[in-house]
Amino acid sequence: MARRKPRTLRIALASTLLVAASVGLVFLSAYLLRLDREIRERFAGARWALPAQVYAAPMEIYTGLELSPTELVHELNRLGYREDPHLAGPGSFVPSRSQIDIHVREFAFWDGPQPAQTLAVRFGGERIASIARIGDGAPVDIFRLDPMLIGSISPSHGEDRVLVRIDEVPQLLIDGLVAVEDRQFYSHFGVSPRAILRAMLANLRAGRVVQGGSTITQQLVKNFFLNNRQTWARKINEAFMALLIERHYDKDEILEAYLNEVHLGQDGSRAVHGFGLGARFYFNKPLAELEPQEIALLVGLIKGPSFYNPRRHAERALARRNLVLEVFLADGLIDEAAYRRALAQPLGVDGGRSGGAERYPAFVDLVKRQLRGQYDEADLTNEGLRIFTTLNPRVQEALERRIVEGLAEIERTRKIKPQTLQAAGVITSADGGEVLALVAGREVRFAGFNRALDAQRPIGSLVKPFVYLTALERPGEFNLYSILPDEPIELRLPHGALWAPRNYDRQLHGPQPLYRALAQSYNLPTVYTGLRVGAEQVLRTIRRAGYEGDAQALPSLFLGAIGMSPLQVAQIYGTLAAGGFQAPLSAIREVQTKDGEPLSRYPIAVRQTLPDGPVYLIGWGMQRVVSEGTGRGVYAALPGHAIVAGKTGTTDDYRDSWFAGFSADRVAVIWVGRDDNQPTGLSGASGALPIWARVMRDIGVRNFDPIPPASVELLRVDRLTGLLADGGCSDTLEIPFMAGWGPQEWAPCAYGGEQSAPLRWLREIFGD
Known part of the structure; x- marks a missing residue:
């Protein structure tokens, strides 16, 4: 019996091992089945969360376009094209003084695919003279470079x-x-x-x-x-x-x-x-x-x-x-x-991270916000949507450069501690409300606080055009030559405090024509006008221009005690630039699936919310701001023949420096200040204005010279009296009035004046 024990133990041990192995095999099988199911589920269908790809607006190139060879080469380099004398493949080009040959990449645009093609772009000075296909020489009217991938x-x-x-x-x-x-x-x-x-x-x-x-x-x-x-x-x-x-x-x-x-x-x-x-x-x-x-x-x-x-x-x-x-x-x-x-070869790595997801973080932030009202988060981050935007890389580059260089220059010349100032800027199209460029701070690649969208800062004198616009909608009471008092004002506010506004320079200037009060940004005539028309009406005008905030209709509104972001300012100034037609600002043109199927289009939606006549008058007044008022420093940067309209803005204790304005095709807003809201010592003219002017010069704006609407007539008046003038008056001004509401009498200096009866008689016979 004793001899059988080892054999019994061996059998028991083997049985135990067999059971353990069987159990282990069962667990291993179950484990492998779970792994297998997980693998097949993850690899089946959509294997990755595909971020939405965000593209800039493509550059359109056509005969007659004002574009130099240097500028086109710069754009090709921005898009990663390479110099290749053989044009061996898409994404290559051959430059010369008067011609650039390009092997254009294929791209599936929102309105149809553009095939890869080799083109010869010929220049006549600073303008494109002709475009032809290399090979058969067939003329090409227009083509587009592939758009830059600016983020996701x-x-x-x-x-x-x-x-x-x-x-x-x-x-x-x-x-x-x-x-x-x-x-x-x-x-x-x-x-x-x-x-x-x-x-x-x-x-x-x-x-x-x-x-x-x-x-x-x-x-x-x-x-x-x-x-x-x-x-x-x-x-x-x-x-x-x-x-x-x-x-x-x-x-x-x-x-x-x-x-x-x-x-x-x-x-x-x-x-x-x-x-x-x-x-x-x-x-x-x-x-x-x-x-x-x-x-x-x-x-x-x-x-x-x-x-x-x-x-x-x-x-x-x-x-x-x-x-x-x-x-x-x-x-x-x-x-x-x-x-x-x-x-x-060197490493050849792009120093500016042009292809990275953080190229234009502030603009992409705006795109996200406008999309999230229409798409679920999962659609935006998982489905590989293609987002075509309005961003113009050339305008964006100019805005970035001028803000970065401008802040450093202001700090240096004003002896301000370096890296103290911040800035934000927005540039839009004047006619359709497309956001072309947006900068949220001097660290243009930093995806942090978006000052262009979220910094609610008092706008100061930027509000004054809307105070005067409200008045000009009453042509029986106000016109651009209405004489306004520049006198002390004291007003008891509802909560009991005494409000006694003063002019920027702490001086009184005597009675002022409305247009000059606007041009010189005098506070007291503005408050007088605002009190006449009412704070509720002024706020209503700002809302009709596109403001959607929750400001209160208080007298302090007349001097800009209303917080707005640069984007909101661009919205309301864009309505002035467009002659009273409001277009909600948009950063998106089209959304497609990853396969190119259209999902949403964003057509321009424009409606008239302000009357064209008064808006024309205020635009004329804002031209005077730039030509003879607080904004005259603009022409230190812009060429002398340029015509723009704009307005400076400065808030209490010089905490905020603004400049907002427009040309015929562009609206631009610049804010300069400090994140801690401490004074900067900068007015709108000394802080934001130089940056604004240099940006507008860089992007080559068109003159703001609108045709007067039918409701407006241009009359020549004597500057001294504001009455009708002619060749008999030495100091005159041609000024727009609402039709039928201009002066009816002749100034004394005019041939038609009371002191010139013989000349008036000759005038009646022979005309002017």
Whole structure:
């Protein structure tokens, strides 16, 4: 009996092990089934959250366009076009003094696709003389450059990518990626035993996980499902999932997923994923146009996007790129000549991050806000929508440059501590309310507080045109030459306080014509006028111009005690620029699905909310602000023949400096101040105005010279009396009046005056 015990124990132990193995197999099977279901669910259908892609307005090029060769080359460089004497492919150009040949990229615009084509653009001075197709010489009336990708609307976890199909990927990238990251990719079944053994030996020697030995499939699993923690459990999980992926998907599908998922860097708060966005983020060009050295850098970044960041660690990145190029050469992917050419090239990384998601964060913020009233968050961050916007990169560039340079210059000349001042600016079209440019602060790439949209600052004297506009809507009481008192005013407010406004210069100037009170921005005549017409009516006028805030109808409104953002100011001034026609400001032209199907169009919606006659009169008065009043410094920057209209704005204790105005085609608003609301010592004329004027010069605005509406007549008056004048008067002014409401009597100096009866008789016989 004693001899049977060991055998019994062995049988019991074997049974226990068999049961344990069976149980383990059941748990392993259940675990693998769960992993398998998770993998298939994630890889089926939409595998990624695809951010909405946001595009700037494309540049339209046509015969007769005022554009110099230098300006066109600048635009091509901005879009990532490269000089190539052979025009070998889309995205290349050949410049000369009077002609630029361009291989234009294809692009699916909202109104139809434009194919890739090679064009010769000929210049006559600073203007395009002709456009013709290279090859057959056929004339081309107009074409568009592909629009700049200016940003995206990413999900909360901050991933961003531009999805690419494997057939859109350069073969050198595919072959080079396999050569550097996973030589056995096309032969293994998800894991590489040889690589695992090599990594295991290294890890045992180190006593911890120091080497991965991961295949491309395992890297995809790690990026797509797991985290970066180097633990045995995670590595085992990774291996199982890699095996399951290889069971369900072929090699091209796995590689395509990897090409779109791999992490290649960080753009502010957004992670740059995939080679599609990597090409734009680092080189500002589509993936298909990358050259060997650029492909090598992207492949090299996989090993450590932060460690080899070419913008921060250029030498390190260059060494890594060159090492990858050696692999390309050794594997026969490039020949010796191509290797030498690539090795001689600089990193070539775009310094301004032109392709990154944070290129124009303040403008993209406006786009998001206008979209979120119509689309769910999930649609904007997951469905790959294509958003075509109104942003004009040339206007945006000018606004950014002038704000950054202007603030530094003001601080230097005024001996203000550097980086103390802030600014915001908005430029819109005058006729359709399209937002062309928007800057939220001097750090133009910083996606922080959006001063252009959210800074509610008192607008000061920017409100005065609306006070006087309200008065001019009563032609029986007011016209541009109505004499207004410039006298002290004391007013007891409802809460009991005494309000005693003063002029900006603390002086009294005597009776003033209305237009001059506006031009010189005198406070007391403005308050007098406002009290005559009523605060409720003034606020109603501002609302008809497009203001939607909750300001109160108090007397302090007449001097600008109403908070607005620069965008809100652009809205109400845009209505003045458009002759009383209000168009809600919009940053969006069209929204499409990722496949190019239209979802929403944003046509211009214009309605007349202010009468054209009084608006014409106030526009004339605002021209006088610039020509002879507080805004006359504009012409220190603008050419002398330019005609614009505008208004300075300064708030109490010089806390806010404003200038708002317009030409025939552009409305621009600039605010300068401090975030802590401390005084700056700057008036509207000394702070915001120089920036405004230089921007308007840079963008080449058209003269503001509107045709008087039928309700307006132009009359010549004597400046001394405000009565009708003719050649007998030496100091006259042609001034608009509402028809039938101008002066009816002749000034004494006129041929028709009371002191010139013989001349009046001759006038009646022979006319003027």
